[in-house]
Amino acid sequence: MTDRQPDFTEQYDxxxxxxxxxxxxxGGLVEAAIQDASTALETRDEELAEHVRKNDIQVDELExxxxxxxxxxxxxxxxxxxxxxxxxxxxxxxxxxERVGDYAKNMAKRSSVxxxxxxxxESASDIRxxxxxxxxxxxxxxxSYIHRDTDLAEDVRLRDREVDQMYNALFRQLLTYMMExxxxxxxxxxxxxxxxxxxxxxxxxxxxxxxxxxLVTGEMPTERPKGDSTPFxxxxxxx
Numbered sequence: 001m002t003d004r005q006p007d008f009t010e011q012y013d014x015x016x017x018x019x020x021x022x023x024x025x026x027g028g029l030v031e032a033a034i035q036d037a038s039t040a041l042e043t044r045d046e047e048l049a050e051h052v053r054k055n056d057i058q059v060d061e062l063e064x065x066x067x068x069x070x071x072x073x074x075x076x077x078x079x080x081x082x083x084x085x086x087x088x089x090x091x092x093x094x095x096x097x098e099r100v101g102d103y104a105k106n107m108a109k110r111s112s113v114x115x116x117x118x119x120x121x122e123s124a125s126d127i128r129x130x131x132x133x134x135x136x137x138x139x140x141x142x143x144s145y146i147h148r149d150t151d152l153a154e155d156v157r158l159r160d161r162e163v164d165q166m167y168n169a170l171f172r173q174l175l176t177y178m179m180e181x182x183x184x185x186x187x188x189x190x191x192x193x194x195x196x197x198x199x200x201x202x203x204x205x206x207x208x209x210x211x212x213x214x215l216v217t218g219e220m221p222t223e224r225p226k227g228d229s230t231p232f233x234x235x236x237x238x239x
Contacts (some may be wrong), residue, residue, distance in 0.1 A: 012077065019069045019090055020146075026062045026097045027142040029055065031135055032203065033104035038131035041111040041194065042124040049115075052108035059101035066094040081218075089215040093145065096204040096211075100138065101206075103197040107131075110190045117187045119175055123170070127195055130166045133159070134201045141208040148216050156209035157221065163202035170195045 033052050040049035070087045137156050144152035174188040174195075214220045 011222065012083075013099050015069065016086065017075055019066055019073070021094055022062055022066050022069070023090060023097070023145070024142065025068070026059055026094060026101075027138065029059050029062070030097050030101045030104065031138055033059070033101055033108075034131050034135045034138070037104045037107040037111065038128040040108060041114065042128045044111075044115045044119075046112055046115050046120065049108040049111040053105050056101050056105040063094045063098040067091055070094075085215055085218065089145075089211045092211045093208050096207045099204045100201045103201045106197050107194050110194050112186060114190050117190075118183075120174075120184055120191060121185050123174065123177075123188075123191050126170055126173070127164075127191065127198065130170065130198050131201075132162060133163055133166065134198055134205060137163070137202065137205045138208075141205050141212070143198055144212045145215075148212070150213050150216050153209040154210040154221070157206050160202045160206040163199060166231060167199040 033055065036048055037052045039045065040052065043175055070090045074084065074087050097178045137159055143149065144156065171192065174192050177184045178188045211219055
């Protein structure tokens with residue numbers, strides 16, 4: 001009688017590879033959404049902003065597929081500790097990617113509103129630099145996941161402080177613009193919520209990096225102190 005266990009294991013490995021490919025597909029879509037949303041803001045491109053909003057559904061659908069497949073992988077056999085960690089990490093990573101995609105969509109929504117208003121000096125380009133930093137962090141976080149590179153993951157965690165500092169500086173800049181001219185208040189508030197969306201993206205990317213460390217070592221890293229020192233009112237338009 002032929003032992004079929006190797007075939008079962010090979011099928012499990014193939015299924016896991018498919019799930020991880022879906023994660024990378026999600027990551028690529030989210031990276032593009034961050035770049036396109038920030039470009040739409042800076043160039044006042046309503047069509048590009050609408051493209052970001054419509055494409056978010058692809059990210060949502062992929063998250064659902066990933067979670068369903070990961071749950072099925074857990075259910076189909078009694079997983080080893082390592083396999084269970086992998087499945088749980090996949091679900092956590094997909095959840096964080098979905099949230100980053102939502103924040104990019106929210107950026108695009110506000111960009112469409114800001115097109116109707118007077119530009120506020122260099123704020124849009126400053127926001128784009130901040131978004132570019134988060135996009136680079138996301139790329140590295142996904143690379144660290146694929147290569148199980150804890151050093152790169154730790155580097156991503158540390159770089160989130162740079163995003164916090166950029167947000168703090170932009171927050172103070174926007175306050176100055178509002179005090180100098182009350183007509184800037186509405187536009188500055190929209191820009192502030194966009195900047196906060198990007199800062200939150202950085203938090204979720206950092207969470208992905210932490211999940212990589214957990215996947216490889218079996219332990220979550222110690223909590224990283226936040227560098228956001230500003231007061232914050234919740235955005236009622238966030239999904």
